Structures are given as structure tokens and as C-alpha cells.
Amino acid sequence: MTNINPKNWCLNGLLFSFLCCFSTLTQxxxxxxxxxxxxxFSETPAENIRAVNTxxxxxxxxxxxxxxxxxxVRDFHFPNKxxxxxxxxxxxxxxxxxxSTFKGKITKLPDWTQNGTTDVRVDGTLLIHGKEQPRTLTGKISVQEKNITLTTDFEVALKDHQIDVPKIVFVKIAQVIDVKANYILTPYRR
Amino acid sequence: MHVLRTVFLFCALPAAVLAQDDLLDELEKQADGKPQPVSATFKSTRIINVQSVETMKRNHLDFRISHRFGRLNSGAKEFFGLDQAVMRLGFEYGITDDLMVGVGRSGEQKAYDFFGKYKLLKQTTGAAQSMPISVTLFGSAVIRTQESFVPGETYSFQDKLTYTGQLLIARKFSERLSLQLTPTYLYRNRPELSNDENLLLAMGVGGRLKVSRRVSINADYFYAFRENNNLPYYNSLALGVDIETGGHVFSLHFTNSLGMIEKQFIGETTGSWGKGDIHYGFNISRTFSLDRKKKLLPN
Known part of the structure; x- marks a missing residue:
């Protein structure tokens, strides 16, 4: 019994690897x-600017x-072309x-098995106009049967992403833009 | 051992795919790589005098005021041409994102112009099979309402009409440089001068070079294929600067043409750059969105 058969060892290894593989897939x-x-949104005395990306x-x-x-960025549509x-x-x-991208990690995971809404914080990096900014965003996660809904509301300062506003504009643009997002997620199949 | 390592690596792969940054890579893979039409080959629906491949977007109305002052070589007494001015007022409207119509009134010859423009092809970027050029069709009819070009003669309604057909072919070569070729068909039911031909064919070239994000240098030129060289007409050349200020586009320029519609600047330019018959001019355009989509926002 103490005698280790190299063939057996290899087979065990293979089995173990497969188990690992399946466990990561299911997890x-x-x-x-x-x-x-x-x-x-950007609210200014002259004109409200708003756009949506669906x-x-x-x-x-x-x-x-x-x-x-x-x-x-080109998928943001404005009422005024x-x-x-x-x-x-x-x-x-x-x-x-x-x-534009955001990548991050939820600091404290909600219970995915229970239907309901949880306040969450996400630490991550926001990339706009080619400039990255570390950000902590707050939002809500709603679990409902097979859907997960993420909502968030945060501000983006133009100067954080080196977006210049020209000196000669007739429509003054706010230096801080309000962003609202609503994402309804479903199980992902590749 | 070697086999084992390979197997292990292979099995560990799915886990690696799901790690950190790779979520973003996964999204990038999923993103559709459909060719996108290029935006803003030109800043406005004109390069300077000539129509550009751009059209007004659906439900957008453009109000255009164009001015040409007198000739620079008219001297100090005439304040280098600034004492006189001709104007064209125009309203231009997008029926769809690809089809627009316009109407204008020129002080010169008291002419009314009616036109339509349709985007036939759109230059695209991205995928392998992208479209290299944009092509827009342009057609217009002009009625001159100023009476008798020659005293004593009478003109019928038909006599006062002129038609223009153009193929606007453009390519945005880079973010900064766009060029356009404009083969033109111009038919005058009765030309202004009796020894002129009814049909005039012409070829236009034009372009813009952006010098900053909001300022560009523009030029357009028309070569008219005339058979009669004894006419007092020159080819039209315009050079200018476009300044964009969010909602407005200011176009400031110098040109040897006084008229601002095709019939006039392609067919009836009497000024010569060589002699200093240069007009200072400007176009101002203000676009209004008539689109009031309330459903844009979820709340």
C-alpha cells in the first residue's frame, strides 16, 4: 500500500484537477x-443637458x-443632435x-439567495476620456428571482478626467455631471 | 509530471478567465464590432458656399443667415465693401436622419431657392468591410423674382427657373482632414446673359482642416466647364474659418462670389481674386431641436 504507483498518482491528479475545474465553474x-x-444630467441656468446610453x-x-x-461613448444619445x-x-x-468603463469590487456581498434590496459600496476604477480615477461608488442591489438589478447615482467632475470646457461657449456647462445608472442583469451564458 | 502540469493549467483556465480585469475583456469580446458611420465629416451643411455631405438630423431645424459684403477693392470710401451687403435667409429641416429639405431667400436677384438632400452612402469605420466614402444627393430649384435682367424684355415664369443637381462625394481622412468632390449639373431655363449656355457642368473641390477642437480652416472651389470663354465669369473660390461654439457655427470667409446659391456662385461669379474682387462674408447657423422625447428618462 505504501508503494506509490506513478500511474495511479497521475490519475488521482487528473481527477483532482477535474474536481477543481467543476467547482470553479459552479461557484x-x-x-x-x-x-x-x-x-x-447637467443642469445649468440656460439649458439642461441630458443624455442616455441604453x-x-x-x-x-x-x-x-x-x-x-x-x-x-457614441451610444449616448441627446435630444439635440x-x-x-x-x-x-x-x-x-x-x-x-x-x-468608458468601470471595474470594481463590491466591498460587502449581499445575500444572493434572498429576494430583497441591499445598499452596497463598490471600490473600483472609473475610466472616462482615457483618464482613470479610483472611485468608491454607492448603490443598491436588488435580487429578484433570477434577476439582479444594480442602481447607482454618482457625480463625475469634468476636471478629474481632463475634459475641457471651452471659454467661448454660449451654453455654460456644469463642471460636475450627475450620472444615474440602472442595470438589470440576468444569468450569463457565453 | 509534465502531463499533470498541462492538465492542471488547462483546468485552472476557467478560473483565470473570471478573475479581476478579465471581466472587462470578456465584455469587450461580447461588444458588437459593427461598422459605425463616421461623425461630423463637416461641421455644418455647407463647407463655405458649397453644400457638404452633412444633412440636418430628424426633427432638427436650422436657421441660417448668410452675408456677403461688397468688394474689398472698392476702397476706403466704401469702407472696403462693408457699406454694402447681400443676404440669404434660410430654414432647413431634417425629415429623417438622412433626408432634409430647405428653403431660402436671397437678396441677390430676389431669388427663392428650394432644395432637398439625401444621404445615399455613409462612410463607416470599424469592421473590415467598411464604406470608404460618404455620398449625398443634392437637388434644388431656384426662382428669380427680380424683374427683367435686360430692360424692355419680358420673361415668363419658366424663364426664371434654374435647376441644380449635385453629387456630394466626401471622405473624412482623419479627425482633422475631410475632402469633398462635387460634380455639378446646372440648368438655366434662360441664362442671365443671352450668349451663355443653358446647361453648365462644373466640378467642385472642397475641404476642411481642423486646427483645434473648435476651429477649422475651410475652402471650396468650382471649375465650370464653359464652352464660351468670352463671358465675364470666373470660377468661384472661397477660403474661410469655421468657429463652433456649441449650438452655433460661425463661418467667416473671403470669396470672389457674391451669390450664396449654386446658380449664382457656380454660374455667375463676376469677381476675380486676381483683381482683388474679394467679398468678406459670414454664415451663422443656429440649430434647434424640435424633438421633445419625454420618454428619454426612466423617472
Whole structure:
């Protein structure tokens, strides 16, 4: 019995590896959407600027609490198309920096098995206009049967991401933009 | 041992895919790589005089005021042309994102112009099979309401009409440089001068070079294929600067053409750059969105 058969050892190893493999697969629960809604607002005395992106991609790993958000800047739509063009051409420079992203980790995981809403904090990095900023965002996670809904509301200071506002604009733009997001995630299949 | 390591690595792979940054990579893989139409080949629906491939977006109204002053070489007494001015007022509206219509009134010849523009092809970026150019069709009809070009002669309604057809072919070569070719068909039911031809074909070239995010240098030129070289007409050349200020586009320029509609600047330019017959001019455009989509926001 004490005699170790190399063949047996190898087989055991293989079995162990497979077990590892399956366990990670079952543990790693991924939830995703590609139609998340991200809004932003800028209220100024002259004109309120608002835009919406309804093609935001979100991926959440419920095991680790890691979360990734990605959106094309060009998918932000404004009621005024000239504003939309200026936003892309002059402010966000979407040809140079086509995407905005956020990657982070939920600091304290909610109970995914219970339906209900939990306040959460997410530590992570926000990338806008090619400039990264470490951010802690607060929001809510609602678990409902097979869906997980994430909502958040935070501010983005233009100077944090080196977005310049020209001196000769007729419509004054606020230095801080309010962002609201609402993402409804469903189980992810690759 | 070697086999074991390979097997282990293979099995560990799914776990690695799900780690940290790789969630973002996964999203990038999922993102659709569909070719996107390029935005803003030109800042406005004109380069300077010539129409650009751009059209007004759906439900957007553009109010345009264009001025051309007198000739710079008219001297100090005329304040280098600034004492006189001709104007065109225009309203331009997008029916869809690709189709627009416009109407304008020019002081010169008291002319009313009616036109339509349709985006036929859009330059795209991204995927392998992208479209290299944008093509827009332009058609206009102009009625000159100022009476008799030659005293004593009478003109019927038909005589006062002119038609223009253009193919606007443009490419945005880079963020800074866009160029446009404009083959033009111009038909005058009755030309201003009796020895001029009814049909005039012309080729336009134009472009813009952005010098900063909000300022660009623009130029357009038309070569008219005339058979009669004894006419007092020159080819039209305009050079200018576009300044964009959020909602407005100011276009300041110098041109040897007084008219601001195709019939006039392509077919009837009497000024010569060489002689200093240069007009200072500007176009101001203000765009209004008539789109009031309340459902834009969820709350």
C-alpha cells in the first residue's frame, strides 16, 4: 500500500484537477446585460443637458463581487443632435477614446439567495476620456428571482478626467455631471 | 509530471478567465464590432458656399443667415465693401436622419431657392468591410423674382427657373482632414446673359482642416466647364474659418462670389481674386431641436 504507483498518482491528479475545474465553474456565477441604461444630467441656468446610453454592458461575478461596466461613448444619445456631436467631437473625443468603463469590487456581498434590496459600496476604477480615477461608488442591489438589478447615482467632475470646457461657449456647462445608472442583469451564458 | 502540469493549467483556465480585469475583456469580446458611420465629416451643411455631405438630423431645424459684403477693392470710401451687403435667409429641416429639405431667400436677384438632400452612402469605420466614402444627393430649384435682367424684355415664369443637381462625394481622412468632390449639373431655363449656355457642368473641390477642437480652416472651389470663354465669369473660390461654439457655427470667409446659391456662385461669379474682387462674408447657423422625447428618462 505504501508503494506509490506513478500511474495511479497521475490519475488521482487528473481527477483532482477535474474536481477543481467543476467547482470553479459552479461557484463562478456570472450575471450580465448588454442593454443597461446609463443617464447623465447637467443642469445649468440656460439649458439642461441630458443624455442616455441604453447599450451599456455589465458583467457581475456574484462569487467574488467583481463587477465590470463598459459602454461606447457614441451610444449616448441627446435630444439635440448638435449637442451630441459636440459631446463626441469636443468633450469626450470619442474617436480617440471610444469607450468608458468601470471595474470594481463590491466591498460587502449581499445575500444572493434572498429576494430583497441591499445598499452596497463598490471600490473600483472609473475610466472616462482615457483618464482613470479610483472611485468608491454607492448603490443598491436588488435580487429578484433570477434577476439582479444594480442602481447607482454618482457625480463625475469634468476636471478629474481632463475634459475641457471651452471659454467661448454660449451654453455654460456644469463642471460636475450627475450620472444615474440602472442595470438589470440576468444569468450569463457565453 | 509534465502531463499533470498541462492538465492542471488547462483546468485552472476557467478560473483565470473570471478573475479581476478579465471581466472587462470578456465584455469587450461580447461588444458588437459593427461598422459605425463616421461623425461630423463637416461641421455644418455647407463647407463655405458649397453644400457638404452633412444633412440636418430628424426633427432638427436650422436657421441660417448668410452675408456677403461688397468688394474689398472698392476702397476706403466704401469702407472696403462693408457699406454694402447681400443676404440669404434660410430654414432647413431634417425629415429623417438622412433626408432634409430647405428653403431660402436671397437678396441677390430676389431669388427663392428650394432644395432637398439625401444621404445615399455613409462612410463607416470599424469592421473590415467598411464604406470608404460618404455620398449625398443634392437637388434644388431656384426662382428669380427680380424683374427683367435686360430692360424692355419680358420673361415668363419658366424663364426664371434654374435647376441644380449635385453629387456630394466626401471622405473624412482623419479627425482633422475631410475632402469633398462635387460634380455639378446646372440648368438655366434662360441664362442671365443671352450668349451663355443653358446647361453648365462644373466640378467642385472642397475641404476642411481642423486646427483645434473648435476651429477649422475651410475652402471650396468650382471649375465650370464653359464652352464660351468670352463671358465675364470666373470660377468661384472661397477660403474661410469655421468657429463652433456649441449650438452655433460661425463661418467667416473671403470669396470672389457674391451669390450664396449654386446658380449664382457656380454660374455667375463676376469677381476675380486676381483683381482683388474679394467679398468678406459670414454664415451663422443656429440649430434647434424640435424633438421633445419625454420618454428619454426612466423617472
Amino acid at each position: 463562478a456565477q456570472l450575471y450580465a446585460t448588454s442593454t443597461g441604461q446609463t443617464n447623465f 447599450k451599456t454592458q455589465v458583467l457581475l461575478n456574484t462569487t467574488t463581487g467583481e463587477i465590470a461596466v463598459r459602454m461606447n 448638435l449637442m451630441e456631436e459636440h459631446f463626441n467631437e469636443n468633450y469626450l473625443e470619442s474617436e480617440k477614446y471610444p469607450t
